[in-house]
Amino acid sequence: MSSQNHLTKLLLASPRGFCAGVRRAIEALNSALKTYPCQTIYCYHQIVHNTLVVKDFEKRGVKFVNNIEGVPDSSILVFSSHGVSPSIRQQTIRKKLKTIDATCPFVNKTHLEVKKYATEGRKIIYIGHKSHDEAVGTTGEAPEASFIIESAADIPDIPYSTDSQVALITQTTLSVDETEMLKQQLRQKFPNLIEPPKIDICMATQNRQNGVKDLVKQGAQLVVALGSPNSSNSNKLKGVAEKAGAKAVLLEEIADLDLASLKNINCIGLTAGASLPEEKISEAVKWFKSQGIQEVAEVSVADESRINLPPVQL
Ligand code: SF4
Structure with a gap:
């Protein structure tokens, strides 16, 4: 392949891969395994949305469940980083x-917002993916007062009168630009719309999306985003790259790359969703080098090293 392609340069986004919330949730599950070596550890939903991470924990004995009823009484159960509803x-x-609650603190913040607005008697519009664990958990704080929309096509279905007292909440892992467009339309329809003081999309998501835009600005013709298909933030990375004008693919791992997609590409951009382990990124870099790439440059948009979340209490 290396003799047939035209690859010369690899641009590596920074930050990429694990965010602080994912790292914290994985550490919590690791600690649970260490602390209770003789008991089965159950985890409600995938601890983070990455197949490779989940398979690794399964090999070490963790049982992932989507239904609490199947968990034996008095067992140990970890809540994933995406959070759960009061029910x-x-x-x-x-x-x-x-x-053991490994819900990311940034997700918890949106739970508190839903509770607060519902207590104030407001209706809530939640921008997110209807079946995503995070959206289900967060709107579950006040299901009777919440309505989830995914796109502008859902706006006519919102069952609130235009003069209602409406509050807006967003899933933490959406595309910043898409969300802004939707918000503008909602503001027009609901003049009393209240928005949280700061956008709910977390910095990790925003940083990874900004990184992709910079990859394209600096010449990446094809952006390879590594992550699982059920990872909301990984999917958005692909969309952001396309919107910025590059070709883009979302892959679980580099072995899944269709070599035909490299045709006429000189400069590749590489990034990864917030739930992808760093070793998978290193593996991809190594593979691109084996294909003849000589120049690897990092494109940095933010420093996340100072984001320290308190560890999960066991
Ligand atoms: S992407 Fe954001 S909200 Fe999700 S786990 Fe990471 S830090 Fe938390």
């Missing part, structure tokens, strides 16, 4: 489960 918490109490 799930109630079920765990009924079953006397010992719970």
Whole structure:
């Protein structure tokens, strides 16, 4: 292949891969395995949306479940980084489960916003993916007062009158630009719309999207985004690259790359969603080098090294 392609340069986005919330959730599950070596550890939903991470934990004995009823009474159950609704918490109490809550603090913040607005008697519009664990968990704080929209096509279905007291909440891992467009339309339809003081999209998501835009600005013709298809933030990286004018693919790992997509490409951009382990990125860099790439340059848009989240309490 290396003799047939025209690859010369690899631009590597920074930050990329694991965010602070994902790292924290993985550490929590690792600690649970260490602390309770003789008990089965259950995890409600995938701890983070990455197949490789989940398979690794499964090999080490963790059982991932989508239904609390199947978990034996008094077991240990970890809540994933995406959070859970109060109704799930109630079920765990009924079953006397010992719970370890690895919900990302940035997701928890949106739970508090939903609770606050619902208590104030407001209706909530939540921009997010209807079946995503995070969206289900967050709107579950006040299901009777919440309506999820994914795109502008859903706006006519919002069951609130235009003069309602409406509050807006967004999923943490959306595309910043798409969300802004939707917000503008919602502001026009609902003049009383209240928005949180700061956008809910987390810095990790925003940094990775800004990084992709810079990859394209600096010449990447094809952006390879590594991440699982069910990872919201990884999917958005592909969309952001395309919108910036490059070709883009989302792959679980570099072995999945269709070599035909490299035709007429000189400069590749590489990034990864917030739930992808660094070794998969290193593997990809190594593979591109084996294809003849000589120049690897990092494109940095932000420093996340100072984001320290408190560890999960076991
Ligand atoms: S992407 Fe953001 S909200 Fe999601 S786990 Fe990472 S830091 Fe938390």
